[in-house]
Amino acid sequence: MVAATNFDKKKYGYVFNVQRYSVHDGPGIRTIVFLKGCPLRCQWCANPESQHFHPELAYNANKCISIKECGWCIKSCETEAIKHDQNGKITVDRERCTNCGKCTDICPSKALNMYGELKRVDEVIELVEQDSSFYMRSGGGITLSGGEPLVQAEFALEVLKEAKRRRLNTAIETCGYADWEKAVTVFEYVDNILFDIKSINSTRHKQFTGVGNETILENFKKLCNCFPNTPITVRTPVIPGFNDTEQDILAIIDFIKCYPNVKYEILAYHRLGEPKYTYIGREYLLSGVKPIPEERISTLKKLVQENFPQ
Numbered sequence: 001m002v003a004a005t006n007f008d009k010k011k012y013g014y015v016f017n018v019q020r021y022s023v024h025d026g027p028g029i030r031t032i033v034f035l036k037g038c039p040l041r042c043q044w045c046a047n048p049e050s051q052h053f054h055p056e057l058a059y060n061a062n063k064c065i066s067i068k069e070c071g072w073c074i075k076s077c078e079t080e081a082i083k084h085d086q087n088g089k090i091t092v093d094r095e096r097c098t099n100c101g102k103c104t105d106i107c108p109s110k111a112l113n114m115y116g117e118l119k120r121v122d123e124v125i126e127l128v129e130q131d132s133s134f135y136m137r138s139g140g141g142i143t144l145s146g147g148e149p150l151v152q153a154e155f156a157l158e159v160l161k162e163a164k165r166r167r168l169n170t171a172i173e174t175c176g177y178a179d180w181e182k183a184v185t186v187f188e189y190v191d192n193i194l195f196d197i198k199s200i201n202s203t204r205h206k207q208f209t210g211v212g213n214e215t216i217l218e219n220f221k222k223l224c225n226c227f228p229n230t231p232i233t234v235r236t237p238v239i240p241g242f243n244d245t246e247q248d249i250l251a252i253i254d255f256i257k258c259y260p261n262v263k264y265e266i267l268a269y270h271r272l273g274e275p276k277y278t279y280i281g282r283e284y285l286l287s288g289v290k291p292i293p294e295e296r297i298s299t300l301k302k303l304v305q306e307n308f309p310q
């Protein structure tokens, strides 16, 4: 086991999920490697477990057998972070929890589970290569996602270099908020870039994601200028009350339309990540927000087709 605070960032990285057989995040059939850490805090984020750089304890009360019949986690916790709740199950005191993972090793029902573990570059590539026959036939490969994969730029770069050495197609999903000098080294090894532009309005961007959009928009321009032959898909998750008007979408189209290697698509807001907020002891701030009706998404897609033929 490698010490979590002192490891070679070129050889090891924090990964919280590896998803096989994806067809949404780049060409063909792909394996998505989700890296930990993100500088943004999008209120709608479907991967809240990605945001902290370090591994994080998750607790799903529905899976807990009950303290009466089990209770092993309480005995295993050296910081006394696990307590009884009124329903015969447990609660986790996040102030006391050090995310050491001892309780997860012992939990028989997997009610306790860690999001994120340190993995070596070769371990990741080995997992990805298990599906190489699918990639050959479909033009697929590996997609780095997160979190924000550029947060672990050194690790991302080594994974992508190795993937390219093995002739795998590479893609990355990024929010674009990163140090350009580091990001550019990673982009060199990427065949397809999925770049989120969430809003052109920086004040609103900051209100809903925690950061303004200046760095993102600057990086986008640099990316298009430095890599004119790399296919870039700009994506916007359409979030009610944040960026769901015609003007919001047209402002993004206006910003990206001068770049010939760029495509554009909108993603409908979904709430699939909501339960995970509870598992990690956080509040989901958009709990009262309903998904946008199908017809409205169709209208916005039509608007995109009319104003950004591709």
Ligand SMILES: C[S@@+](CC[C@H](N)C(=O)[O-])C[C@H]1O[C@@H](n2cnc3c(N)ncnc32)[C@H](O)[C@@H]1O
Binding pocket: 038, 044, 045, 046, 047, 145, 146, 147, 148, 149, 173, 174, 175, 195, 196, 235, 236, 237, 238, 267, 268, 269, 270, 271, 272, 273
């Ligand atoms: C989880 S993010 C990871 C990559 C990067 N951090 C980003 O934001 O682009 C992958 C994609 O999921 C989208 N996404 C995240 N939460 C969403 C939600 N609740 N509904 C729809 N799309 C969402 C993001 O906009 C992004 O296009």
Ligand code: SF4
Binding pocket: 057, 076, 077, 078, 079, 080, 081, 082, 092, 096, 097, 098, 099, 100, 101, 102, 103, 104
């Ligand atoms: S992760 Fe470690 S500190 Fe946190 S509750 Fe479990 S055993 Fe206790």
Ligand code: SF4
Binding pocket: 063, 064, 065, 066, 067, 070, 071, 072, 073, 074, 090, 106, 107, 108, 109, 110, 111, 112
């Ligand atoms: S070890 Fe797991 S199943 Fe047992 S009491 Fe703790 S959380 Fe519940």
Ligand code: SF4
Binding pocket: 038, 039, 040, 041, 042, 045, 046, 047, 050, 051, 146, 147, 148, 175
């Ligand atoms: S940038 Fe991506 S990973 Fe980060 S909080 Fe936003 S949606 Fe989640």
